[in-house]
Amino acid sequence: MIVGRREVWTGRLLLVLLMAVTVVPFISLFVTALHPSGSYPLGLDWPGDPHWDNFVKAFEAANMGELLKSSTxxxxxxxxxxxxxxxxxxxxxGHLRMAGRNVVFLTFVLGLTLPFEGIITPLYYQVRDLGLLNTRWAIILPLIGLFMPFSVFWMRAHFVNMPQELTESARMDGANLWQLFWRVHVPLAMPALSSLAILLFLWTWNQFLLAIVLVDDPLKRTMSGALGAFQGQWGTDIPLLSAGSLLILAPTLAIFLVFQRRFVTALLQGSLKG
Structure with missing residues (x-):
């Protein structure tokens, strides 16, 4: 029992420390955003007269309305x-056991090792040759391809665990392959699909590198990608920059808080299945 209690309290202490490391920077950013524009606040020094209008100024200066539209x-x-x-x-x-499935699956697994940074230069020239530079398609199409290895790996982990008896029963009832997929397996895959959708949303919304390299117009980037342009314009105004950063982070934080349990399930599902 003594060892058990020590383990419990050690775990709780580590969780508290981890929470502090995670939350304190956001608190510092929030406090800094409330200082007078143009000042240089230190640490967690709460201002005597909080300037809430810094958020309004940052929203207007960064043209957040257009950025929200572009990111969406x-x-x-x-x-x-x-x-x-x-x-x-x-x-x-995962389920049909098609010919050559192991080779195809291995190809997708190898794609998981491909870093964004390692392909950004050839990707730039390819997007340029296609005439897509400085358009949202320069972000959309590469992201779809770059997300495919993980997405296929994720969905394969779900379908490989589905019982073959389910498919055989549906075929005996006269279901063809398309009906088997849409009416039987897709409804059963909704937990895996919703978890994957949350992850893809967060990764797309927070995409920074592709946005700043392939798109020159900040209003056609993701909100995270537009942060670079906002920082270049207001980098010397620390409170305004902090307010803009919080506004850019707000949608991601809201999605995480709303779908927190689903997000944790997504991580655990990816680590336990397949």
């Missing part, structure tokens, strides 16, 4: 297509 369009372009392609591929590789 990019997410709409990336997430549904990625989910569809990954579900089709995962079903074929």
């Amino acid at each position: 369009l990019i997410v709409i372009g990336v997430v549904p297509i990625s989910l569809l392609l990954a579900t089709l591929a995962g079903f074929a590789i």
